[in-house]
Amino acid sequence: AASAASGRDHVRQVARYPDWYDRIVGIENKPDLGRPGDLEAQLRTDVSLALVDEVVLATESYVTRAHLNRIPAEVGVWRIHRDDSDSRQPLAIEEIREPASLPVDKRGIEPLESHPGRTEIEVVAPAAKARARRRIAERAYGKGWRTYDFPACSACLPDESSGAALPYCEWKGRVVDAAAECGPSCSGYDAAGAPDVDLAAERDRRTAWEADPGGKRRQQSGLGDFS
Numbered sequence: 001a002a003s004a005a006s007g008r009d010h011v012r013q014v015a016r017y018p019d020w021y022d023r024i025v026g027i028e029n030k031p032d033l034g035r036p037g038d039l040e041a042q043l044r045t046d047v048s049l050a051l052v053d054e055v056v057l058a059t060e061s062y063v064t065r066a067h068l069n070r071i072p073a074e075v076g077v078w079r080i081h082r083d084d085s086d087s088r089q090p091l092a093i094e095e096i097r098e099p100a101s102l103p104v105d106k107r108g109i110e111p112l113e114s115h116p117g118r119t120e121i122e123v124v125a126p127a128a129k130a131r132a133r134r135r136i137a138e139r140a141y142g143k144g145w146r147t148y149d150f151p152a153c154s155a156c157l158p159d160e161s162s163g164a165a166l167p168y169c170e171w172k173g174r175v176v177d178a179a180a181e182c183g184p185s186c187s188g189y190d191a192a193g194a195p196d197v198d199l200a201a202e203r204d205r206r207t208a209w210e211a212d213p214g215g216k217r218r219q220q221s222g223l224g225d226f227s
């Protein structure tokens with residue numbers, strides 16, 4: 001609950017923040033391993049800091065033994081196969097290596113700056129990691145849950161077989177990435193009303209987090225109320 005008094009905002013906790021998320025998986029997307037940039041350093045940081053439960057490298061490149069040897073053994077590797085000649089085909093994911101579980105509730109090490117012969121590091125306490133994890137989960141909740149609406153196309157049907165409503169396209173015969181694939185430029189597009197799916201309600205059903213809880217909401221009188 002928040003109140004304004006003497007020009008200041010006061011926030012009082014009226015309910016315990018719920019433990020509303022479970023495992024967090026970080027996916028480093030690097031389509032071309034031939035141009036890795038600072039990928040290896042990033043993956044080493046991901047593992048030593050251990051903010052997320054698992055780290056996976058996703059790539060479209062052929063993954064060699066030399067690639068695997070260069071990245072930390074805890075990092076899982078997925079190879080993504082895309083059939084450019086047939087947009088109806090879904091992406092196929094080949095798991096080259098399984099990720100290991102990272103010690104998210106232990107202290108983490110964050111490499112800061114490297115100098116010849118030494119690297120400056122920061123030790124990150126479990127409580128700070130827990131706060132950062134919560135921020136990651138909140139960002140995913142706000143943005144990552146669904147960043148698209150179901151397409152207004154008669155070929156699209158909600159598919160709930162996985163436990164979450166996903167846009168299944170009858171024309172392509174598979175679940176589609178609606179934001180990237182759907183719209184008037186698609187050859188199978190047939191304008192219609194969007195399917196009746198309430199994604200916000202679905203999100204609320206699937207997490208313990210209540211975005212707008214009931215209960216007391218009160219504003220204290222401030223000096224401004226008496227002027």
Ligand code: SF4
Pocket residue numbers: 151153154155156168169170171172176181182183186187188189190
């Ligand atoms: S716009 Fe194309 S991909 Fe999307 S649902 Fe319609 S036919 Fe399928």
